[in-house]
Amino acid sequence: MTRKEFAKFIDKLKEAENRGDDLDAIVKEHENENVYVYNDACFKKIFASEKNTALTADLVNAALDLHGDDRIENPQLVNPFIPGEVGYRNSEPDLLLTNERGGKRPRDRISIEIQHEDRTLFKNRVVLYVARLTSNMVKKNEPPVLENLNLLAFQFFNAFPWKKSRKYRHTVQLHNQDMQLYFDKQAITIVEVQKFYHHVEAFADDHSRLAQWLRAIDTLNRGADFSEFANDPVFRVLQNEVKLCNFSSRYLMMEGMNMVDMALERFEAKVEVAKNLLRDGDPAERVARNTGIPLYTVLDLKKKMRRRRATR
Numbered sequence: 092m093t094r095k096e097f098a099k100f101i102d103k104l105k106e107a108e109n110r111g112d113d114l115d116a117i118v119k120e121h122e123n124e125n126v127y128v129y130n131d132a133c134f135k136k137i138f139a140s141e142k143n144t145a146l147t148a149d150l151v152n153a154a155l156d157l158h159g160d161d162r163i164e165n166p167q168l169v170n171p172f173i174p175g176e177v178g179y180r181n182s183e184p185d186l187l188l189t190n191e192r193g194g195k196r197p198r199d200r201i202s203i204e205i206q207h208e209d210r211t212l213f214k215n216r217v218v219l220y221v222a223r224l225t226s227n228m229v230k231k232n233e234p235p236v237l238e239n240l241n242l243l244a245f246q247f248f249n250a251f252p253w254k255k256s257r258k259y260r261h262t263v264q265l266h267n268q269d270m271q272l273y274f275d276k277q278a279i280t281i282v283e284v285q286k287f288y289h290h291v292e293a294f295a296d297d298h299s300r301l302a303q304w305l306r307a308i309d310t311l312n313r314g315a316d317f318s319e320f321a322n323d324p325v326f327r328v329l330q331n332e333v334k335l336c337n338f339s340s341r342y343l344m345m346e347g348m349n350m351v352d353m354a355l356e357r358f359e360a361k362v363e364v365a366k367n368l369l370r371d372g373d374p375a376e377r378v379a380r381n382t383g384i385p386l387y388t389v390l391d392l393k394k395k396m397r398r399r400r401a402t403r
Contacts, residue, residue, distance in 0.1 A: 093312055094207075097127035104344055114340035122336035125311045129245070129284070131185050131205050132345070137332045138203070139172040139186050146332070147188065149325045151201055153300035154243050154260070155280055163190045163199060187224075197238045197276065200224055206246040208358065217242060217279060225277070240277045247285040252387060259287040259294070260301060358384075362392065369393055 092100060100121065107117055126133040138147045148163045157163060169187040190199035202220055206213050221242055229235045251261060263279040266272055287294055287305050294302060307320045311333050320326040331337075361382045368378045375393055379386040 092125060092127050092314070094127050094129070097130060101343065104340065108344060114344065118335060118338070118340045118343065122334065124335050125314060125333040126335055126338060128308045128312055128333055129205055129207070129247075132342070133333075133338070134205055135185055136172045136338065136342070137329075139168055139170065140332075141168065141171060143328070143332060144168070146325060146328050147186075149300075150304055151188075151203070151243065153304050154245075154282055155201075155241055155278075156260070156299075156301070163201065166190050166201070197236075199239045199241065200228070202240075202242045204242070204244045204246075206244060206248075208248070213246070217244060221277060221279065237276050242279045243282070244279065245282045245284050248385060249283050249286055249387065250281045251283070253286065253290065257290075257293065259283040259290075365389055365392060366396065369396060 104114055104117060107114055128134060128137065137143060138150065144166050147168075148166050151157075151166070152162050155163075166188040167190070169189060185205050186203040188201050188203075190201065192198060202224060204217070204220075221240065224240055224242075225237060228238050228240075251258070259282065261281045261283070263281065264272060264277065265274045282301070282305075284305060287302070288309060303320075303323075303326075307317075307323075307326045307329065310317055310320065311330065317326075317330055320330070361384050365378050365382045365384055368381065369375070369389075369392065373381075375386060375389045378384070379389045382389075384392075
């Protein structure tokens, strides 16, 4: 399901619950449909399950562009999915794992975040996670020997605008003014998911493993023909894990699941306000300021409204 479709399905379950209907029967009707993979709770159930660590490792290696001896081979889940629970709070990463390297090299810590809304506080939260995870590596009264830390953020807004960067994957590390790397044990990797999907033609020749992952997830979310990925054993596992039959009605109705897509409703309400302001002739900058919608989104909205008027 797309994000909108999944939000509507959750609403359908909520309405059925209020009527006292059989929720399991409703889920059963849709058991062969796919959940929205980028939903926080769905993502956690799929990628933080002990049985799917090979799946998780493949995604992490693709996103961090790790090859050869640098690959994550034996991930251990720090906050695994617990059957019957959402298993996370807003104050901790969506997914946290470690990877041992046999003692000769520092252990890896990988934190994974999914973020849909363009909030100014998200950057603060990412830096806070880096600081907190780094602090947790140091034991009291012992020398500060740090492990490798990778914070991986899949986000649906641009950290770096298209006009300034035609890349959808970015690695942020500590450099000096001459762009010389100062400290190599910490990295923030940002994957701009929406940029990749929005500029599909620009990335048509990108055959990297990360690009394959993004295309496979998008295909599953849209419920489109998956035959292009059917011969890949990793993606075959993914195809099975995203089926709604793997998710109980109780899990789907948990508060953590319901809260995730309320943000979509709030955003759509803001978009309607923005449309009205643009129709009234307000400049895009003022609309962005008054609605809290990113300026590039308002400009894109203005363009679409112009195109619609031109085709009438």
